[in-house]
Amino acid sequence: MKLSTQNLLGIRNLNPEDIQLILSTAQQFKDVLQRPVKKVPSLRDVTIVNLFYENSTRTRMSFELAEKRLSADTLNFAVSNSSTSKGETLLDTVNNILSMKVDMVVMRHSASGAPHFLAKHIPAAIINAGDGINEHPTQALLDAFSILEKKKKLKGLKVAIIGDILHSRVALSNIYLLTKMGAEVMVAGPPTLIPKYIKEALGVHVTYHVSEALAWCDVANVLRIQLERQNQPLFSSLREYNLVYGIKKDMVDKLKKEIIIMHPGPINRGVEIDSDVADGPHSIILNQVENGVAIRMAVLYLLANREN
Amino acid sequence: MKAILTEEQMALSIKRLTRQVAENHLLLENTVLIGIQPRGIFLSSRMVDELKNLMPHENIKYGKLDITFYRDDVRTELKLANTTDIPFDIENKNVVIIDDVLWTGRTIRAALDALLDFGRPAKVELCVLIDRRFTRQLPIQPDYVGRTIDTFADQKVVVHWQETFGKDEVLLV
Numbered sequence: 264m265k266l267s268t269q270n271l272l273g274i275r276n277l278n279p280e281d282i283q284l285i286l287s288t289a290q291q292f293k294d295v296l297q298r299p300v301k302k303v304p305s306l307r308d309v310t311i312v313n314l315f316y317e318n319s320t321r322t323r324m325s326f327e328l329a330e331k332r333l334s335a336d337t338l339n340f341a342v343s344n345s346s347t348s349k350g351e352t353l354l355d356t357v358n359n360i361l362s363m364k365v366d367m368v369v370m371r372h373s374a375s376g377a378p379h380f381l382a383k384h385i386p387a388a389i390i391n392a393g394d395g396i397n398e399h400p401t402q403a404l405l406d407a408f409s410i411l412e413k414k415k416k417l418k419g420l421k422v423a424i425i426g427d428i429l430h431s432r433v434a435l436s437n438i439y440l441l442t443k444m445g446a447e448v449m450v451a452g453p454p455t456l457i458p459k460y461i462k463e464a465l466g467v468h469v470t471y472h473v474s475e476a477l478a479w480c481d482v483a484n485v486l487r488i489q490l491e492r493q494n495q496p497l498f499s500s501l502r503e504y505n506l507v508y509g510i511k512k513d514m515v516d517k518l519k520k521e522i523i524i525m526h527p528g529p530i531n532r533g534v535e536i537d538s539d540v541a542d543g544p545h546s547i548i549l550n551q552v553e554n555g556v557a558i559r560m561a562v563l564y565l566l567a568n569r570e571n
Numbered sequence: 572m573k574a575i576l577t578e579e580q581m582a583l584s585i586k587r588l589t590r591q592v593a594e595n596h597l598l599l600e601n602t603v604l605i606g607i608q609p610r611g612i613f614l615s616s617r618m619v620d621e622l623k624n625l626m627p628h629e630n631i632k633y634g635k636l637d638i639t640f641y642r643d644d645v646r647t648e649l650k651l652a653n654t655t656d657i658p659f660d661i662e663n664k665n666v667v668i669i670d671d672v673l674w675t676g677r678t679i680r681a682a683l684d685a686l687l688d689f690g691r692p693a694k695v696e697l698c699v700l701i702d703r704r705f706t707r708q709l710p711i712q713p714d715y716v717g718r719t720i721d722t723f724a725d726q727k728v729v730v731h732w733q734e735t736f737g738k739d740e741v742l743l744v
Binding site for chain 2 (some may be wrong): 291303304
């Protein structure tokens with residue numbers, strides 16, 4: 264039993280069996296994380312570099328912790344204090360790192376497709392930790408894992424993804440994963456932040472009314488407004504965004520069903536989601552963070568085995 | 572293909588193994604039984620049932636251990652993990668590890684490593700249904716053996732269980 268791919272570039276390249284394998288392996292690692300000794304020796308001869316060309320708190324710490332829990336050796340690279348500022352190219356940087364005998368590369372980059380480019384040119388296993396506005400596969404996997412913990416199944420489940428769909432790699436990875444596993448997806452947000460042909464291209468429902476999405480869904484995944492990727496005004500103000508598209512407590516309270524509220528973080532409180540919802544009983548935001556370590560352990564473990 | 576143990580022999584061997592363990596661990600007070608996933612747990616479950624018949628008042632501590640993440644060949648061969656379930660403390664306990672076939676000894680090496688992550692047992696013993704003699708790659712020997720056999724490296728010992736195969740038997744293939 265193994266993955267059909269040697270790199271994790273995106274959910275797009277995975278088949279449902281791969282996703283199932285990662286999720287079930289993650290369950291075993293979650294058990295490991297409950298033990299007194301939260302560490303196993305599986306990857307003790309594997310060296311992994313965390314190459315972060317873009318800021319990150321959760322993902323970088325989660326990957327580093329996952330690597331340490333698997334007994335791998337880790338190297339951390341932050342672009343701000345590296346030779347990238349002296350003009351070294353991505354490929355040169357990675358080739359230099361690999362000549363120090365590194366087996367796997369975890370990479371976040373602001374350019375979509377950067378990990379795909381690397382995968383074509385270097386022999387190490389590459390794990391995409393977020394590339395531009397393309398994909399963030401481990402986030403989608405941990406989201407699915409967290410949903411499964413609460414709802415026990417993905418097939419037939421209704422998941423609403425609410426917010427900045429256009430600039431969100433979390434949204435794209437989630438849409439790929441959920442539709443591959445048989446869930447229904449609805450995207451909601453301002454028309455300027457939803458790609459025009461997303462319905463035709465990805466087979467999702469589209470609404471411009473958050474209340475409609477909430478009434479429809481079993482799970483609401485709320486996304487951050489990615490101001491850093493918007494080079495033109497796409498809505499008038501954060502305050503107006505909150506008034507029209509923000510998730511507020513009374514909207515969740517008046518639903519006649521129990522829904523799950525998720526958020527990949529970092530949260531902009533009072534913009535896309537209000538504090539009393541983010542910290543409320545429906546929220547599983549911190550469970551998502553906890554499950555992230557188990558998911559990343561599963562991905563690293565399954566990709567460490569390379570028969571070549 | 573050659574039968575090593577028939578259904579009747581297997582039942583007798585399991586009864587004997589259970590009694591031997593009980594003999595050495597009177598009252599089982601400080602003893603825990605741990606079956607190795609995935610195939611060792613068929614033997615360990617039978618032994619636990621047998622022990623319950625033997626001493627119905629004893630509270631038998633029984634756990635399951637998966638050693639997948641402790642294997643030394645992760646880089647060459649990927650195995651799927653099973654559930655580990657050890658719902659008690661093994662610190663200062665006498666642990667009896669139970670597996671179906673002892674061959675190279677590498678699984679037991681991994682199991683010893685895994686056990687240490689759960690605590691420091693007072694003593695660890697090994698109980699196997701089949702001991703393939705002269706095939707060890709590590710200095711590991713069993714304390715309780717159902718049947719010792721001589722095999723060539725290219726032969727396979729197959730243990731069938733009622734639960735999965737519909738019939739108990741041990742074959743040399």
